Amino acid sequence: MIENLITSRTRVKMLFRFFLNSHSKAHLRGLADEFGESTNSVRLELNNLCKAGYLISTGEGNIIRYSANVDHPLYPELQKIAHKCLGLDKIVDNVINRLITRIGELDSAFITGDYADGKDTGIIDLVLVGKLSMQQVRGYVQKAEKMIDRKIRLLVLSAEEFEKNKKNLASETALYLWQKD
Template sequence: MLDSLITSKTRIKLLCKFFLNPEARSYLRELADEFGESTNAVRVELNRLEKAGLLASETEGRTKVFSANTQHTLFPEIHNLVRKTLGIDQLVERVLSRIGNLHMAFITGDYARGVDSGILDLVLVGDIDWNYLQRLVSTAEEILKRKIRVLVLRTDEVEHMKDALRLDKALVVWTAEGQKGS
């Protein structure tokens, strides 16, 4: 959907990277390597987004590090647009409701870093109905046109798996308190 609104694939990748996970910080060469694009193509789009005020930057030594400008008035709308485009909101509604005693849901891996790799890594914490989950995931994969890998953990397992799953870099998409992650 974004590609019909925004013709630059590099700009779409940057918006996904920074607006899906607002804590993400990257520099030019790192982004060029991650996207498999030339530094010039990435530089042009970074400069455009920074000039528009959508990205903020700071210099660390000789490196200019970019991040989403969360203070920009359009930040919440772009954040939601990227989430909807990637299908995360549909996933939350279809897969996480009526699934069992769910405490929390995270997205890890590429999507948590803002990279649309086509594989969505989902970590669910709680006591889950596996049969129901498998049916929902199958349906969601057809709708989203993405592979969904699911890991279910008990609450006591989360602390032990935190480092291996890099949950410090994960995107919280749902909590038992009924609040979606930012």
């Protein structure tokens, strides 16, 4: 869908990589390897996006790291586009919002793994924390999977289980979708 609007495949990959998660950082060679593209095509897109102000670059030794410019006026809109293209908005609408309104025992919901790192691999790792059972959640997740044409790998934890496993989960990048006030 977005490929029809943005004709550069490399630029689309960068949109997902940097705008799914505001904490995502990468360098030229790492992106070239990840995307299976030449360093020249990646460099060209990085330069274009930096020049336009969508990305910022910071030198760390002899490596330049790139990240999304969260202060850019279009950052929230670009993040929404990336989330919609990958179906994260459908997960929020069809899983999280339904759990909140019908069950009301959700403490937080976040994504880990490749999607939290900005990589579209087709499998979304969704973690739900609260007083929920897999049986309560599974139906909502299956409906969302059909809508977004991606597989959702689900982990449901109680608040106590989450506290026990916080260190293990903290080692991964987490993209928070919802958190109880």
